[in-house]
Amino acid sequence: MESSQCVSSKYMCHPWRTVTHEVNCPVRVLPTTFNDSFNRFEIAHYIHAANRVAETVPVGGPMSCLMKIPQNIQLLFELNVPTTLERKSIGVVIGVNHDYRHIFIGFRSTNDLFQFIAQYVVFTMGWMEDFPLGGKMVAIYVQIYKDILNFGFDASLEQAVSLFPTYSLLVTGHSLGGAMATVFSLHVALRYPLKPVSLYAWSGPRSGDETFVRMLREHLTEQYRVVRDGDPTPDFPLRVSQTVPTPHHNTFEVFYPTHMTTDNYKICNQAESETCLKGSWWKTFFSHIFMFDMNFLNHQRMGYCNE
Template sequence: MRSLLLLPLLAAVAAATFSDSTARSQMLPLSSAAYSDSPQVCLSSQLKTAQLSKQVTLKCDYFKKDACSGFTFFDETRKVIGMSFRGTSDTTQLIMEITDTLFDSKVDFQDGGQTSKYFNDAFMDVWNGGLGGDFQSLVAKYPTYTVWVTGHSLGGALASMAAAHISANNIVSKSKIVLYTFGQPRTGDQKYADVHDNLVTSFRVTHQKDIVAHIPPEFMKYEHHTSEVWYNNDMSDGSSYVVCGKQEDKRCSDKNLLDTSVDDHTHYYGKEVSGWGHDGCP
């Protein structure tokens, strides 16, 4: 698919169509809410009719100051159920771990390919810690609903794995899954990227020079899955963006490989993602 310069779409989102409006006004608040221990405050502030179902929070093995966390939700007005995953609250720590030893070892991802051992352990702990069971209960209660999966930073990697897992295991069909991530690091190897592309139609939103979109580096045998949505601007209302269909595409953020920014990672659509979530998404 060719890279296309698109204007923001105002129509309702479909699994195969990126919507700036959905990313900005619904998926980002969901991602920010995951940083809070009371995500319902964000949901009530920004999505109004969305309701928290269950939040699971566990200590992460590597990030001693952080927790791996995710929550499920339902929205009977929008006819949506879904999951959102928390990122690490300390971006500098995440980068240090990535450039040290954290991503030296990969493990088999149960649904295909290999992922970072840390990502795999974090996802499986949260999923098996109660999030997976609650999500499947929501699917049983609302079998016709669309499924939204999202997360920022580390949470984007976990959201990527969650969407692939529910598709691979036929918990929900691919056509119902809508995956949007923000500042997602590379999550797995080439096979994982290929498997993921077969299982999920996804959009990795990247803000300009976001450093985390470039780590772990490709020489460590990591590969992004499609599709990247790149905003080479401040992401203010009405900003243009590029949708790139290749897994690694020099027409999107890869062109900034040697010019990166931590600030662009922490800020999306004018919001400091974790802080906005902690404050209840006012």
């Protein structure tokens, strides 16, 4: 923690809009490694590939997305994991970018209406559980975390690391995938403490408590949350009180106004603030699914990356 001076909300009639917890205190030094082009032309296609790990997607769907990346890409694993709580599934893709010398891990966003509803029911209940790595977390994410581990995630990643022992690790995803990328970034960092681990989470809801947020700060090499103005998802689970235990967002947020051009983003010095995450009063689902001039609406019958 680099500063003990927290910024209070300017909306005195809506005190929950700014988180006054010490994990939201501003930092003095912002990271310098964020690159808009890397997000726009690399991370986006990792996410598209992860969104096509599903039983209804034709063979080769994920690779059709990765082929749009000009670098030397190798797809290693596609894990379509059954989930216990809502009886659906979540996809995970593990691959390698040889030019950037990193192993990337992508998590699929919600592709089922029932899975979408299940998350918001859990949000509404305020249901949190102990997270195996420390602290508490939204219950549905704890269960999905366990489901993915039980499916053999560690064995797959270990094989990737053994093949490319000098490569760094990058974890990403959009929406539900953004939340699971955040969760697994800590898992990966603790499992491989000598490797640089980067997190690029897009449009994810809050996931873990202050203990989890502190652990992310301690163990990750870099962490970015990419948010578009008007996106309602990062506002969940809602904060109805400053005193009731709830999940927090992690730093650093990269906030884009409505038009996500290459030069108009802001790296925020707080995990949540009035000028960053909160953005405009209006919220639209459009802002959640359209990012960097691409459509990230995920549904069960997605085909190849042809756009």
